[in-house]
Amino acid sequence: MRRCARRGVFSAALMLALPWLAVASAPAHAADDYPNRPLKMIVPYPAGGTADLMARNFCEFLGRELGQPIVVENKPGAAGQLGTSLTAKAAPDGYTLGESNAGTFEVSPHLYKSLPYNLQNDFEQIAVMGRMGVVYGVSAESSIKSLDDLVREAKKNPGKLSFATPGVGSSNHLSGALLASTAGIDWMHVPFKGVAEFLPAVLGGQVTALVDQYPSMMKQLEGGKIRGIAVSTAERIPSSPNVPTFKESGYPDLVFYSWFGLMVPKGVPAPIVDKLTNASRKIIHNPDYRTKVAALGAEPSDVMRTDMVKLIQTNSQVWKKVIDDNKIVVDK
Template identity: 80%
Template sequence: MWKRVFSSVLFLTLPVFGAAPAHAADDYPSRPVKMIVPYPAGGTADLMARNFCEFLGRELGQPIVVENKPGAAGQLGTSLTAKAVPDGYTLGQSNAGTFEVSPHLYKTLPYNLQSDFEQIAVMGRMGLVFGVRAESPIRTVKDLVAQAKKDPGTLSYATPGVGSSNHLNGALLATTAGFEWMHVPFKGVSEFLPAVLGGQVTVLIDQYPSMMKQLEGGKIRGIAVSTAERIPSSPDVPTFRESGYPDMVSYSWFGLMVPKGVPAPVVDRLTAASRKVLDNADYRAKVVSMGAEPGDAMRGDMQKLIAANSKVWRKVIEDNHIVVDK
């Protein structure tokens, strides 16, 4: 636990300094707000943020401008959020990779995930799809496991990079089912999709929204999704639960956060507005149309979610000796 030690002088002056933020929060927000997204424009994280900010801006009565600050596996943008003035006019996008995975992959981070941020709400979440090219003889997870055990080391899977949630889910399946296969990291779907379609890599693992067009177009056949239930837009793709792996349920999620120190009235305002967005039927429909699910966690529930998932990914990382170059 972090402890703050105040001098007697600070205690005497505290009411004076404490009154200013509360007064400033009375008319919050009185000008446009900024949200930092730690990933490139056009990706799933960016689309989720822009969709959420459109509705949140309506609730707050001010526009919210999205600024993409990609770099260092999300660390650059997250660091900028941590260092922002804590007045509520700079918001940040939290995510599963940064808060659940990175602490176990990197020896040091340029911020403290426990003390530098305050989580507000989960905007939305999405599962991962395990897919193969349409011509592949692998049609189910059972087929995949059987072939992997019959011909050890011959199967491979493509992901956006070492340490990504995609990578960890591939490693988790291998550990759970008791087989070995090769991880082939790429920079993104634009690189690994041709490799899978060309037969150089057996399986691709990516967030479902990124694969929707390929699944609908018949180029990729989904053999399983990591969601708890089947995804309405691809009802023929079974879940891992249905495929005999009940522990293979996982989601990538994107949340709203602020730097620590934002006045409580402003945090409360953002929380109430976010709740209205998540309850908005139009917003929910828009998220579903992306192949995702609306968020269902707020404030303290997010901390519990992060803590529980973090333990799972730490074990996967340790069991599979996953390391990054840092």
């Protein structure tokens, strides 16, 4: 009887433990067959721009690594806040990916009193897909031939020269402001919704210059419609060797990059996050991927996970100073 009693107690305890064991092992099992259906990536900017190009290129390779197609969904609006919010609210099952970027994570916190998500707590950063320089350009018909010409004209005519970017509060907007505070010039920011809108204004002479990520402008530079007068990379970009760096032009501190990354909503099971991380690492070191990134006018980057968080924290303080120095106000 005693043996039966002990066996009964053990059986009852095991039955009580089984549900807990099932729950505890669920995340691990969830990753075993992940993914077993197509995924989607939410890009918070319009089709055709640098954000879109980088996302589609990366998803092509990530889909191969994971064995499932990845559909890119462009959800522009509210300076990237709409698409980023949709990522934050998505089910944390690993089937909705998001695109993080410098503007949203490094700049927006200092421009808006409140955001529809918590940048620290609502996302898990996976990998930087690529980084790129910011190019300053003018119409090929412009009398401005160099950065020196631009600065000289801006000092002669304070507040008269202007620069176009794809939106207020974007990293490109801040890049134009960074030149203003560094060179001691006063020029006017003219925001547009994207390249398709501001390019005609620059070519037509309504706006003096443009400030945008290099991949968006590469074809215009190669086609001779836009004259590049400076780029923010440490060295000249091989595909546009005639565009000098800021360092060469007398501004050694103006070396900075924009970037786009892969992220997921917070709460995705750790084994799935690890699978995405490992797949991303393979992609970033894939020679074919690196060639395609270079063809887009960008550079591959091996910054991942906690290093991404550190990158965001460091750069965020740089842009905060630019915002404060230039008294840039978006959300009063």
